[in-house]
Amino acid sequence: MKQRLVGASGLRVSDLGLGTGTWGVGTDAAEAQVMLRMFRDAGGTLVDSSPAYNGGRAQEVLAAVLADAAVPRHEIVLSSSAGVVPDSPVGRRVDCSRRALMHQLDETLRVLGTDHLDLWSVGYWDERTPPAEVLDTLDWAVRTGRTRYAGVRDYAGWQLAVTASPRVVATQHEYSLLARGIEEELVPAARHLGVGVIAAAPLAQGVLTGRYRSGQATGVRAEVHARLGYKAHTVVDALTTAAEGLDISPAVVALAWARDRAGVASAVVGASHRGQLRELLTVADTALPRAIVKALDDVSR
Template sequence: MEQRHLGRTGLRVSRLGLGTMTWGRDTDEHEAAEQLKEFLDAGGTLVDTADVYADGGAEYLLSRLIEDLVPRSELVIATKAGSVPDPDRRFDASRGHLLAALDASLQRLGTDYVDLWQVHAYDPSTPTEETLHALDLAVSSGRTRYVGVSNFCGWQLAKAATWQRAVPGRTPLAATQMEYSLLQRNIEREVLPAALDLGVGLLASSPLGRGVLTGKYRHGVPQDSRAASPYLSGFVQPYLDDRGRRIVDAVATAADGLASSPLKVALAWARDRPGVAAALVGARTATQLRAALSVEALTLPEEIRSALDDISAPVHRYPDQDWSEL
């Protein structure tokens, strides 16, 4: 599998990453082991997790598998901190909470460092400079090699990345993790331009539109799908609308023309967008993951890419439009 630099850093990651959001909850140890084997056999290196996935269960499960399947040094482990199970405060990016969460993640993962540590979301209750100081401390103490953010909007990302580059000795942001697919292109308004300008690599989560772009929902909701899950039905539902159906139909048409599958077409589109360092794929089964990993051989022809761009284009008006059109 092709390896790419993560932003303007020396860290190289596989251009497809393995997501573990369902590990330890919907995906048991046996199935997770099969997925990790498939991923490693395909040349994958980047595994993405978080301290809140299955309340830490995903990190713990990953640590058990690493012991048996792969040397720690051959994986790029990315995890996140900052989300909290508190209805009054969903995010806590204070220095104390973040560093304590990182220590807990390292203990669950059974390692003394992670390759990439990310702030899971912006916390308006904590000064940004305090959050970023926690990232500096994590790097200087050796607990992580690189740092990034997740779910930051454009101005939040630009502020954080600029702050880190303003003074020598601070750790530059290596990555921002955001949802990005043919069904969700809103990051092209501000987040992606900021990331490109500031040398921050994009980790594209949900590149298959939360599973909708595979075409599995074109004729209803399969009983074993995410949309039928009590945990994830609300996650999928927003894309089962008229606009989503038009885009899925276009993807299916493109797949027919290429003798490929909607899954591969949608994933190749997201993987090869400017600024994307890796597309993160989460699968329910090893068979599903194997189908996603087979996209490595596919590059979309320009005319198909352009057609998909057109039908999925987000509406960007003032102040993004060309001023000559005003």
């Protein structure tokens, strides 16, 4: 696995990140521990977390894994966020005020049993909080040593621009063959500002694993397949065809595509068990031919 710089900063992360979105629900602590060791042994460093994942249970599992010390804390780049509380009533789920962000950061550090994060991000744009206040809070977090670097998540290009600061080194957003919207505004803005892009959900919540290829969906897969639009069917079919020609899985092809897009520092992918992760880690040995990249680009536009 390669190490990449995040934007114009000195932060180095593995080009594949390990997501913890299933931890505490589909993945228990024992399985998570095995997966983290596998990821580390493959050269992975970036571990993505959030107090918003599974009502906080994901971070509790991550804390248990870190406490075991099978993978030393200094060997991973620990990333988390603040500002979003999914369990709150509608209209109050996003709060990026100084008070809320500070409280969530300190609570995250307490839960994880660490004195600092390596990357801490504001989890969502809050139209009720001035950007200057958000920036001041990010600056406070870095100055006090609670985090080494700061970033944002799920920002549009203009939102990143008005929050521009040397403190903001990363922007994390959904990016896949089925979600290329950030190429229009966010990616160019990030490039101009020297901010690195972290691609989230590069497998489009499992759709790009090839399980829902047209004409081959049955049972629960058929229900998911029926909800997908024509474009998604076309992309999945093209992706599966490319994978068959390369003799690798569709998931690895989709992951390699996202990982190697211009401006992307890392692609964060989740796996619920070691078997899935083992397959995805083979992306380290995968370089897509230009013809395949062009074909996927064309069909997914």
